[in-house]
Amino acid sequence: MVISWGGDRLYQRGLAIGVDIGGSKVAAGVVNPAGRVLERVRTETPDRSKSPKVVEDTIVGVVEELRRRHPVRAVGIGAAGFVDEQRANVLFAPHLSWREEPLRDALRDRLELPVVxxxxxNAAAWAEARVGAGRGASDVVVVNLGTGIGGAVVIDGELYRGRHGIAGEFGHMTVVPGGHRCECGNRGCWEQYASGNAVTREAREMAAADSPVARALLSAVAGDPRLITGPLVSELAAEGDRACVELMEEAGTWLGVGLANLAAAFDPELFVIGGGVSESGELLLAPARRAFRRSLTGRGYRPEARIEAAELGNEAGLIGAADLARDALPRRRQGRRQGRIGRPARRRRRPGAPE
Incomplete structure (x- = not known):
């Protein structure tokens, strides 16, 4: 199934609210058709052990707060989990208690607005492809490095979701058969080697072994390896700590290996790397590019995709969710029709008209 941003949607006026739901927060913003966030609010996600109704109430609360000040036409929800092909039900959310949850209909009934x-x-990738680092490119793969690894694919200006709506689970590609155990139940998944959790695990193991190269890490956490976090490793790497630079280079190398696998499958023009881990910039991306070139199928005899950092940061998810909700509204015929990614569409010749 594909969702296109072609047609006259680019001329459709109106504001939409995008809501980004994570394991610990609900962020929402009013977004205009150009992708600009006019106002934003954020609140903590209720304890994950509570009922889905509690999370639903939180979403309704932030949306109602924003719509009191803005004439919005639709609401888009970005949820961390499997969403069905109708963009209506959350089939499974690992960080919340949603299982076969009819979220769209529940929110639509309460808000009396169109909901997607x-x-x-997918929402973050859509935003990056349309108004972020991927603007102007028609074939983009977005990889988000956070606690795990998520991602999405835009092909010929269209968001590819797969037959069942759950394409893009790149983090669970097996890159090391029999490797580290993953939360998904398998071993050797990509996110066990290139995610924030992977960096944290390796740093803690290094510090727990009392390695002399880990002195700065241990000093930063008062000698307790359990207090080491991924952001701390990134911070010390930026300051030039050799052990932390090495840890980021290792994660970057694994990132490049995985990207080469994705290039073999999708042959994109551009990879956009987002998520918290990507904030390390070239400390991560430079080794990723080197490993990508070494691992690329047919290297030296094919064009290479570019690898760039995302531009929209933490707001990508809510920008994309709002834009997708606006895209689902009934389209009005106004002005000149546009093709994919804003290119003028080819006019159809009327029967009997001159060529």
Whole structure:
């Protein structure tokens, strides 16, 4: 199934609210058709052990707060989990208690607005492809490096969701058969080697072994390896700590290996790397590019995709969710029709008209 941003949607006026739901927060913003966030609010996600109704109430609360000040036409929800092909039901959310949850209909009934539910990685990818680092490119793969690895694919200006709506779970590609155990139940998944959790695990193991190269890490956490976090490793790497630079280079190398696998499958023009881990910039991306070139199928005899950092940061998910919700509204015929990614569409010749 594909969702296109072609047609006259680019001329459709109106504001939409995008909501980004994570394991610990609900962020919402009013977004205009150009992708600009006019106002934003954020609140903590209720305890994950509470009922889905509690999370639903939180979403309704932030949306109602924003719509009191803005004439919005639709609401888009970006949820971390599997969303069905109708963009209506959350089939499974690992960080919340949603199982076969009819979220779209529940929110639509309460808000009395059109609602679209989308996977959060798809929503973020859509925003980056349309108004972020991927603007102008028609074939983009977005990879988000956070606690795990999520992602999405834009092909010929269209968001590809797969037959069942759950394409883009790149983090669970097996890159090391029999490797580290993953939360998904398998071993050797990509996110066990290139995610924030992977960096944290390796740093803690290094510090727990009392390695002399880990002195800065141990000093930063008062000698307790359990207090080491991914952001701390990134911070020390930026300051030039050799052990932390090495840890980021290792994660970057694994990132490049995985990207080469994705290039073999999708042959994109551009990879956009987002998520918290990507904030390390070239400390991560430079080794990723080197590993990508070494691992690329047919290297030296094919064009290479570019690898760039995302531009929209934490707001990508809510921008994309709002834009997808606006895209689902009935389209009005106004002005000149546009083709994919804003290119003028080819006019159809009327029967009997001159060529």
């Amino acid at each position: 539910v989308e996977n959060d990685a």
